[in-house]
Amino acid sequence: MTDDLLSRLLGPADPELGCEACFDELDRYVEVELAGGDADAAVPGMRPHLAGCPACAEEHESLRDLVAAQK
Amino acid sequence: MTAHPDVTDDRDSEAWLAALRADGPERDRAIARLHALLLRAARFEVARRRSSPNLHEADLDDLAVQSADDALVAVLAKLDSFRGDSRFTTWAYKFALLEAAVKLRRRAWHGRELPTAPDHWPETAAGSAAAASDEAASRELLATIRDAIAEELTGHQREVLVAVALNDVPIDVLAERMGTTRGALYKTLHDARRKLRRALGGELP
Numbered sequence: 001m002t003d004d005l006l007s008r009l010l011g012p013a014d015p016e017l018g019c020e021a022c023f024d025e026l027d028r029y030v031e032v033e034l035a036g037g038d039a040d041a042a043v044p045g046m047r048p049h050l051a052g053c054p055a056c057a058e059e060h061e062s063l064r065d066l067v068a069a070q071k
Numbered sequence: 072m073t074a075h076p077d078v079t080d081d082r083d084s085e086a087w088l089a090a091l092r093a094d095g096p097e098r099d100r101a102i103a104r105l106h107a108l109l110l111r112a113a114r115f116e117v118a119r120r121r122s123s124p125n126l127h128e129a130d131l132d133d134l135a136v137q138s139a140d141d142a143l144v145a146v147l148a149k150l151d152s153f154r155g156d157s158r159f160t161t162w163a164y165k166f167a168l169l170e171a172a173v174k175l176r177r178r179a180w181h182g183r184e185l186p187t188a189p190d191h192w193p194e195t196a197a198g199s200a201a202a203a204s205d206e207a208a209s210r211e212l213l214a215t216i217r218d219a220i221a222e223e224l225t226g227h228q229r230e231v232l233v234a235v236a237l238n239d240v241p242i243d244v245l246a247e248r249m250g251t252t253r254g255a256l257y258k259t260l261h262d263a264r265r266k267l268r269r270a271l272g273g274e275l276p
Contacts, residue, residue: 002209008236009216010271011264018261019242020254026165027157052264053257054235055176055242062168066115067161 012048022049022056030064034071078104084159091150106143108160112167113138116175123179134178138171145170176241185248186238187230189220212271219270228263231256236264 017025025043033039040047050057078086078101090101113135121131145166153162220229234240235256242260246253 027161
């Protein structure tokens, strides 16, 4: 509980993308992820942003699951 | 829905682009097919969030259709920005998911006052958390953060941090109420968090 609160208050320690760059890169990130590639190396800053931004994290999960379901 | 002979394989991004840039009936068929694809994505998102507050079963499909309509406009307007870094369908899906997610979050918070004042933090946290001794250090850290929020942040940074990080207000809902963009608010949140980290210095775990 307290750790979760701390993480929500302090956000990610690593450099992160903003919401707009996250949206721009989301499709590429998800495809690399689903292909088993190193998505975090392909799109640096995405993983910390998804940890710090609940709305972008929701959209990432939805796109990943939708594309996975289409395969 | 009838078959669309022009894009024979959804995975063929070049075929999508060619058909959407064509004239006349070929373009019309591609747009109809694209709308169907976006509607599938919007319905997928709506189905995932159907237990959100303020959602009525009867409204859900309208919300999905509106999302697909808005996503279609966005995709067609941004067609030239598609770089081919992913499949066209993956790229297009994200617009429908975004439209649906934003509409669902707005609906969930419709008519609710947004908690932006730091009145009941972290009493809410401390009050509900077990006051276990192994959490003493964390609770001390929270007290320091609380001071830093009061002393280091601007009023705007404080409001954004309290709403998004403490009270789970979606950032796009807050942006709409504040008349700004999600990107601008996330920058505010990011700057506020950086200030807090700096104020805490060596106290960070």
